[in-house]
Amino acid sequence: MQEELQRLKALIAESYDLRRITAVLDWDQQVNMPHAAAESRARQTALVSRMAHEKFIADETGALLEECEAVGKNLDPESDDACLLRVVKRDYDRQCKVPAEYVAEFAHATSAGHVAWEKAKAASDFKLFESSLQKIFDLRRQYSGFFAPYDHVYDPLLEEFEPGMKTAAVLEIFKKVRPLQVELIKAISERPAPDCKCLSNHFDPHAQWELSVKAAAAIGYDFSRGRLDKAVHPFTTTFSLNDVRITTAVSPETLTALHSTMHEAGHAIYEQNVSPSLEYTQLATGASLAIHESQSRMWENIVGRSRAFLRFFYPKIQKFFPQLNTVSLENFYQAINKVTPGFIRVEADEATYNMHVMLRLELEIAILEGNLSVNDLPAAWNDKMREYLGITPPNDALGCLQDVHWSAGLVGYFPTYALGNMISAQIWECVNHDNPQLEQQIEQGNFEVLREWLKEKLHRHGRKFEPRDLIKRVTGSDIDPEPYLKYLSNKYSEIYGIK
Amino acid sequence: MQEELQRLKALIAESYDLRRITAVLDWDQQVNMPHAAAESRARQTALVSRMAHEKFIADETGALLEECEAVGKNLDPESDDACLLRVVKRDYDRQCKVPAEYVAEFAHATSAGHVAWEKAKAASDFKLFESSLQKIFDLRRQYSGFFAPYDHVYDPLLEEFEPGMKTAAVLEIFKKVRPLQVELIKAISERPAPDCKCLSNHFDPHAQWELSVKAAAAIGYDFSRGRLDKAVHPFTTTFSLNDVRITTAVSPETLTALHSTMHEAGHAIYEQNVSPSLEYTQLATGASLAIHESQSRMWENIVGRSRAFLRFFYPKIQKFFPQLNTVSLENFYQAINKVTPGFIRVEADEATYNMHVMLRLELEIAILEGNLSVNDLPAAWNDKMREYLGITPPNDALGCLQDVHWSAGLVGYFPTYALGNMISAQIWECVNHDNPQLEQQIEQGNFEVLREWLKEKLHRHGRKFEPRDLIKRVTGSDIDPEPYLKYLSNKYSEIYGIK
Numbered sequence: 001m002q003e004e005l006q007r008l009k010a011l012i013a014e015s016y017d018l019r020r021i022t023a024v025l026d027w028d029q030q031v032n033m034p035h036a037a038a039e040s041r042a043r044q045t046a047l048v049s050r051m052a053h054e055k056f057i058a059d060e061t062g063a064l065l066e067e068c069e070a071v072g073k074n075l076d077p078e079s080d081d082a083c084l085l086r087v088v089k090r091d092y093d094r095q096c097k098v099p100a101e102y103v104a105e106f107a108h109a110t111s112a113g114h115v116a117w118e119k120a121k122a123a124s125d126f127k128l129f130e131s132s133l134q135k136i137f138d139l140r141r142q143y144s145g146f147f148a149p150y151d152h153v154y155d156p157l158l159e160e161f162e163p164g165m166k167t168a169a170v171l172e173i174f175k176k177v178r179p180l181q182v183e184l185i186k187a188i189s190e191r192p193a194p195d196c197k198c199l200s201n202h203f204d205p206h207a208q209w210e211l212s213v214k215a216a217a218a219i220g221y222d223f224s225r226g227r228l229d230k231a232v233h234p235f236t237t238t239f240s241l242n243d244v245r246i247t248t249a250v251s252p253e254t255l256t257a258l259h260s261t262m263h264e265a266g267h268a269i270y271e272q273n274v275s276p277s278l279e280y281t282q283l284a285t286g287a288s289l290a291i292h293e294s295q296s297r298m299w300e301n302i303v304g305r306s307r308a309f310l311r312f313f314y315p316k317i318q319k320f321f322p323q324l325n326t327v328s329l330e331n332f333y334q335a336i337n338k339v340t341p342g343f344i345r346v347e348a349d350e351a352t353y354n355m356h357v358m359l360r361l362e363l364e365i366a367i368l369e370g371n372l373s374v375n376d377l378p379a380a381w382n383d384k385m386r387e388y389l390g391i392t393p394p395n396d397a398l399g400c401l402q403d404v405h406w407s408a409g410l411v412g413y414f415p416t417y418a419l420g421n422m423i424s425a426q427i428w429e430c431v432n433h434d435n436p437q438l439e440q441q442i443e444q445g446n447f448e449v450l451r452e453w454l455k456e457k458l459h460r461h462g463r464k465f466e467p468r469d470l471i472k473r474v475t476g477s478d479i480d481p482e483p484y485l486k487y488l489s490n491k492y493s494e495i496y497g498i499k
Numbered sequence: 500m501q502e503e504l505q506r507l508k509a510l511i512a513e514s515y516d517l518r519r520i521t522a523v524l525d526w527d528q529q530v531n532m533p534h535a536a537a538e539s540r541a542r543q544t545a546l547v548s549r550m551a552h553e554k555f556i557a558d559e560t561g562a563l564l565e566e567c568e569a570v571g572k573n574l575d576p577e578s579d580d581a582c583l584l585r586v587v588k589r590d591y592d593r594q595c596k597v598p599a600e601y602v603a604e605f606a607h608a609t610s611a612g613h614v615a616w617e618k619a620k621a622a623s624d625f626k627l628f629e630s631s632l633q634k635i636f637d638l639r640r641q642y643s644g645f646f647a648p649y650d651h652v653y654d655p656l657l658e659e660f661e662p663g664m665k666t667a668a669v670l671e672i673f674k675k676v677r678p679l680q681v682e683l684i685k686a687i688s689e690r691p692a693p694d695c696k697c698l699s700n701h702f703d704p705h706a707q708w709e710l711s712v713k714a715a716a717a718i719g720y721d722f723s724r725g726r727l728d729k730a731v732h733p734f735t736t737t738f739s740l741n742d743v744r745i746t747t748a749v750s751p752e753t754l755t756a757l758h759s760t761m762h763e764a765g766h767a768i769y770e771q772n773v774s775p776s777l778e779y780t781q782l783a784t785g786a787s788l789a790i791h792e793s794q795s796r797m798w799e800n801i802v803g804r805s806r807a808f809l810r811f812f813y814p815k816i817q818k819f820f821p822q823l824n825t826v827s828l829e830n831f832y833q834a835i836n837k838v839t840p841g842f843i844r845v846e847a848d849e850a851t852y853n854m855h856v857m858l859r860l861e862l863e864i865a866i867l868e869g870n871l872s873v874n875d876l877p878a879a880w881n882d883k884m885r886e887y888l889g890i891t892p893p894n895d896a897l898g899c900l901q902d903v904h905w906s907a908g909l910v911g912y913f914p915t916y917a918l919g920n921m922i923s924a925q926i927w928e929c930v931n932h933d934n935p936q937l938e939q940q941i942e943q944g945n946f947e948v949l950r951e952w953l954k955e956k957l958h959r960h961g962r963k964f965e966p967r968d969l970i971k972r973v974t975g976s977d978i979d980p981e982p983y984l985k986y987l988s989n990k991y992s993e994i995y996g997i998k
Contacts, residue, residue: 018546024543025523035723037724040738040739040779041739043516044519047516224535225536226533239536239543240538240540241539279539
């Protein structure tokens with residue numbers, strides 16, 4: 001009986017390897033490739049993606065899955081193999097529901113959509129993107145149809161990125177978060193802003209690079225099983241559990257490479273610590289986007305922007321940037337935690353970040369439900385920016401054209417960013433409970449206990465468990481926004497002297 | 500009728516793209532990849548190589564080739580399509596003659612062979628490699644058998660790297676070359692050696708890197724369609740005609756990166772100048788290894804080690820290495836052209852290089868013919884070293900274990916290095932005939948006329964014509980060692996004052 005399982009594993013290993021190869025091609029494109037090679041690289045990537053998909057949805061996979069059903073019933077449901085069978089079946093069933101013609105049409109629409117979006121953003125003219133975006137949303141609505149019946153038209157899209165998560169649950173979480181976070185932002189805006197002069201300076205790119213390497217290594221990113229490179233848009237990518245690469249962008253006007261690198265290192269530490277027993281299967285990666293984001297944002301923000309971390313790391317920062325020698329740790333801490341409602345999500349501070357996500361989620365749902373037409377999107381966007389952050393984007397490039405996601409067809413993706421924030425604080429509470437010395441360890445540059453806790457409770461499981469189940473295993477509860485709201489409130493009340 | 504041709508082209512484009520993807524995976528492995536990822540990368544490369552092979556030798560290719568026969572007869576035989584049909588049929592017929600079991604066994608033997616060779620070389624102990632090498636030579640003899648009848652057992656192996664070339668022709672060329680080159684080396688050894696103190700120094704690696712970039716760009720390597728990186732063993736690789744990458748090795752003890760980079764740039768300029776009309780077909784690459792080597796060695800040696808080039812470039816070298824400010828151009832010229840019989844092929848000067856190749860060819864043939872047993876190889880190697888270069892390797896690492904080729908199963912490859920030298924001089928004579936101002940152009944750093952000549956006569960054709968046919972088209976004659984012997988004799992008689 002086990003023979004079927006071995007055959008199934010061999011089959012899925014091939015599509016797994018092919019997907020990792022597309023990751024190599026993508027990484028090379030973003031890190032090394034001359035622009036002139038764009039066309040040939042697009043062919044190569046498309047070819048391998050298609051082969052990976054075709055191999056996976058082949059009838060043979062379905063037949064082997066059926067043959068393996070009996071095997072699965074005799075397995076410990078928490079064993080690697082039982083989890084693998086469940087996840088492969090889930091992925092297979094989902095992918096088989098989407099017709100090949102739809103896949104081709106969607107690939108074409110997003111390819112054209114990306115070109116249109118780039119032009120529209122450069123010209124800051126939404127009209128240039130409108131018809132492409134309309135097409136993409138129409139196709140996404142059609143996609144949901146393949147999974148009917150559903151509770152909400154947004155459910156099948158969300159499921160793509162966050163298995164097991166429901167639109168109703170997300171909306172309920174955000175309903176709790178929204179008023180409290182709006183209130184916090186308002187309270188902050190009424191207090192004097194911290195002195196941020198120390199961040200308006202020239203920061204030598206080479207020193208920023210070296211500092212980023214030092215930070216990533218310090219928190220436990222394993223450079224012997226990965227590497228750091230430069231890319232315009234920082235990202236993490238996995239070629240195998242022994243080759244998880246991160247990238248960073250360095251700009252001399254801002255000291256942002258440090259925290260951006262810690263963010264990517266957080267993603268990478270997660271992948272590097274997945275159990276080797278899961279290698280070459282669908283399980284050899286993080287459980288979901290939200291859980292991944294909980295790890296990146298924990299290292300970037302909860303650790304990286306804390307006083308404890310700065311007590312360890314600020315002297316190293318000062319060594320690289322002697323201009324900071326006259327800036328106190330407290331001043332630096334307040335400066336890197338300054339709250340400024342702004343137009344751009346990726347530049348948002350912790351207090352305002354979720355508002356950018358909620359805005360996008362609400363607009364996505366409104367369009368899919370037919371309550372907002374695409375041509376009214378810029379106005380609706382700006383209305384919400386005023387409502388949530390009290391500011392009005394001066395143009396569409398700083399408004400609804402800022403993110404690449406929609407042009408790539410990534411509808412249902414944004415909520416995972418905010419859910420990641422919530423989860424990061426839930427996990428943080430548990431780590432602190434189990435390990436009351438955590439703050440002192442961080443102050444001493446000792447991240448091992450933290451990392452081992454995360455590895456044991458979360459990382460090693462890879463994609464074995466459904467995300468909500470996994471969060472329950474790690475924290476004892478479902479996704480819960482309270483810890484994050486408490487974390488934000490404590491942090492900013494203290495910095496801003498809010499009573 | 501043309502429809503079959505289009506279908507054939509679509510089919511071969513897929514295996515072409517897959518081969519280019521393996522090149523990306525290889526390049527990344529040699530340039531970027533952490534060692535820890537070796538196993539997973541080997542899987543990925545093996546998978547894509549196998550898919551490329553299977554796609555190419557599929558029955559469909561054979562059927563389409565038959566259907567296209569009629570189309571081919573109506574085409575101008577020099578047209579891209581006619582040449583493509585000829586080359587695809589040649590490659591297909593050859594690959595189909597080799598059974599899948601043999602391919603698997605050979606892959607296994609060379610994989611194990613490479614490991615054994617690395618150990619043997621590190622320990623300088625041929626015994627550790629002997630049985631692996633025996634197996635590899637046995638398999639290579641078996642390979643020749645698939646192509647029986649043949650004039651010589653070495654013919655099918657040579658054909659793999661140098662289509663249309665015969666063992667008898669190579670041996671005849673080398674018979675002419677051997678006594679004259681041995682005589683030249685002897686005459687040089689009787690003359691006082693030039694002063695080479697200027698090359699015994701520390702050469703800043705960063706400056707060597709910058710100098711290499713400058714030289715590659717100067718001679719016409721197009722950085723907008725490629726890039727230079729560092730690798731332990733320098734190589735050139737093509738991902739598409741718009742992405743031809745080169746690598747170099749920089750060592751602070753020697754000023755070798757410059758000419759090594761010019762060598763790789765020579766390969767790359769050839770590939771970059773293949774006609775775009777041939778892209779995504781088997782023809783979008785150089786015609787053969789020997790012709791490729793003629794281009795790399797022309798730029799490295801005939802151009803790069805000439806007085807004319809140094810009149811243009813030596814002032815730039817001095818700018819990067821001020822320690823050379825007191826060294827005259829003539830002294831530098833003589834130093835970089837010093838002849839020293841040595842143990843290592845890749846470090847050999849122009850006067851001795853071919854002897855290393857002849858030695859290897861003769862040993863390969865002797866083993867395949869059964870006139871030399873593998874366990875006698877080290878002694879036979881050392882005998883020939885004494886005969887040709889008057890020196891005896893002190894150990895096997897500096898003797899018969901120095902090259903990676905045999906461990907990888909590359910038997911029949913070495914002669915192409917020497918043939919490349921011959922062809923480079925033949926072509927050089929023709930360029931000079933057509934363009935009597937060449938030397939002055941080079942002195943002025945103007946390489947455009949030379950490059951355009953090469954592009955028009957040679958590069959643009961890619962793999963359209965069989966190598967010997969192509970050489971006739973370019974030079975008007977078959978491969979002829981006379982120009983190279985004349986070039987060597989003139990150059991070294993002048994440097995060493997030989998009457």
